[in-house]
Amino acid sequence: MLTAMSKKQTIVVIGTGYVGLPAALLLARAGHEVIGVDINENIVRAINEGVLHIKEEELQAIMNEPAVRANLRAQTTPAEADVFLIAVPTPVDHRKKVAEMKYVREATESIVPYLRPGNLIILESTVPPLTCREFMTPILEKSGLKVGETLHLAHCPERILPGDVFYEIVHNDRIIGAADRKSRELASAVYATFVEGQLYQTDDVTAELCKLMENTYRDVNIALANEFAAVAETLGIDPFEAIELANKHPRVKILRPGIGVGGHCIPLDPWFIKEVDPANSRLIFTSRLINDEMPGKVAAKIRKAVRGISAPKIVAIGAAYKANTEDRRESPAVEIVNLLRADGYEVAHYDPLVDGYRWRGSLADACVGADLLAILIKHDVVMAELNATRAAIESGMRAERILVFG
Ligand SMILES: NC(=O)c1ccc[n+]([C@@H]2O[C@H](COP(=O)([O-])OP(=O)(O)OC[C@H]3O[C@@H](n4cnc5c(N)ncnc54)[C@H](O)[C@@H]3O)[C@@H](O)[C@H]2O)c1
Structure with missing residues (x-):
């Protein structure tokens, strides 16, 4: 006032x-x-x-x-x-x-x-x-x-x-x-x-760098979580269990691995640091690459899950860049669907929170005849409907394949 x-x-x-x-x-x-x-x-x-x-x-x-x-x-x-x-x-x-x-x-x-x-x-x-x-x-x-x-x-x-x-x-x-x-x-x-x-x-330069450091800190830590998850998968163990147990250490707080980083801040701001001092931005650069590779890795997992099925029908849920938002900017979920479609896969893409992506009826209706349901973004409403109607969803699908990411 x-x-x-x-x-x-x-x-x-x-x-x-x-x-x-x-x-x-x-x-x-x-x-x-x-x-x-x-x-x-x-x-x-x-x-x-x-x-x-x-x-x-x-x-x-x-x-x-x-x-x-x-x-x-x-x-x-x-x-x-x-x-x-x-x-x-x-x-x-x-x-x-x-x-x-x-x-x-x-x-x-x-x-x-x-x-x-x-x-x-x-x-x-x-x-x-x-x-x-x-x-x-x-x-x-x-x-x-x-x-x-x-x-x-x-x-x-x-x-x-x-x-x-x-x-x-x-x-x-x-x-x-x-x-x-x-x-x-x-x-x-x-x-x-x-x-x-x-x-x-x-001073002005400190303020400019501070803002970028905040989002870069998140990006680098998400990249570390994604890298840990990749190592865990190579070893054949559950990455989420490994991270949860590691976080029992009083000074460790590993973030959750995911399908990539979206929104119009975290995936962009680290580049502004690299732009002004590339020689000192090696970790920042590598982290960006790791996170940017995630949609491609997720698309590969989905392709693997439907291998051998002729003309598989895939249902992908999630177009927002993260759970419980309708914001689609820089969304890794959208990128995953685009990658699959570019490879010729038939993908029905829904998100109950995003205009233009809502399904008619129920999640079970959206999955009728599908060979794979991929939950890319775990909105609370999606997970609640999945858990409540899983049997109905699976019985309507051509094959009971449900992958939940993140
Ligand atoms: N959205 C966030 O949560 C958030 C958070 C922190 C920082 N930022 C930063 O704030 C800045 C603005 O982001 P935003 O999300 O508000 O963007 P936005 O796209 O929502 O809004 C920007 C507005 O600027 C207008 N515009 C563009 N050029 C103009 C001009 N020459 N004259 C008058 N209007 C003009 C556009 O029409 C648009 O309405 C960005 O640098 C962004 O990185 C955004």
């Missing part, structure tokens, strides 16, 4: 997607005048009509608050403001395995005509280290203003977990990174109006 120390500001949020829109809503609720800017006209219209385009119930409730409706509007072009918060996508160029900086460049260029002395620019997008200094600063200084003197620039990476955005955006600790003290203080003051977690100030 605004206090005597934190005055009402006009804040332009560039990119009102999963990250930008929740920030815009909370800034508006805190009392700021917020202008959401998005190149997608449908998103702009939805915001102006008070409709949330991301599935988060608590955020819709905030959107419905009269004060938020009064303080937030959306448009397709920037405007003059005190603060510009940039939250545009930073995908990976899949061939070169480097960050695709097109959106950050275009977003930064789009605000240059509106910059005035004293403005603060906050980058929330996940980016390779040195982006603030070497990529954004030269663009911003086309305004004639000087970063660190007449303009302020901070990197405040976002850590929210889709599905729990409202709680996390308020309660997570945040890193506020900037090359100069004034930028750090100005950015901290903005976040202090809606964040209840700690605000840790540091």
Whole structure:
């Protein structure tokens, strides 16, 4: 909330997607005048009509608050403001395995005509280290203003977990990174109006690397779990039992092996570290390769399970990138199905949580006449239905083959 120390500001949020829109809503609720800017006209219209385009119930409730409706509007072009918060996508160029900086460049260029002395620019997008200094600063200084003197620039990476955005955006600790003290203080003051977690100030490069380290830590540990699972399989033992027993050690916490790593953060961010320092990123690189190989290994197991059956009918369950989400971005399950279909296999692909993938009737109905049921993503609802109706599922199949992964 605004206090005597934190005055009402006009804040332009560039990119009102999963990250930008929740920030815009909370800034508006805190009392700021917020202008959401998005190149997608449908998103702009939805915001102006008070409709949330991301599935988060608590955020819709905030959107419905009269004060938020009064303080937030959306448009397709920037405007003059005190603060510009940039939250545009930073995908990976899949061939070169480097960050695709097109959106950050275009977003930064789009605000240059509106910059005035004293403005603060906050980058929330996940980016390779040195982006603030070497990529954004030269663009911003086309305004004639000087970063660190007449303009302020901070990197405040976002850590929210889709599905729990409202709680996390308020309660997570945040890193506020900037090359100069004034930028750090100005950015901290903005976040202090809606964040209840700690605000840790540091320099911009540390903030950029921190965000990447968090997701890379997960990626490397998942790769280790996948490698342990492969070794266990070579030895003919159950990888899950081995990992469970190893985790009885008080200082060991091995993650679960799986079908690969999805979502639009963990499989991408490690590449941004390798991009800036390849010689020191050997473990990170190898881990990426291990996790990226997983869908191919799972597809091979499925092919092996139907070997000898002419024109096998496979039913694959799971299109989301992990259990209990509808998010399909970078989904290894989708990749597995694509690999099988490219090899000529007939695969019926379902996911009860993902639009366009829902089965009609029941899981048992979806499996009638199938030679293999492969559960790729263990959504709670899927496992509950599998356990409750397993006999019916198996009796309808041509052969009783059920593989459950992860
Ligand atoms: N989604 C998450 O959970 C999450 C978590 C942490 C960090 N991040 C990072 O935050 C950044 C944004 O991710 P997201 O999930 O919100 O992406 P998103 O695709 O949901 O939203 C980005 C929005 O930016 C808009 N946009 C693109 N270029 C624009 C421009 N020049 N001007 C105005 N709008 C523009 C797009 O139309 C889109 O609506 C990425 O760097 C991502 O890696 C995301």
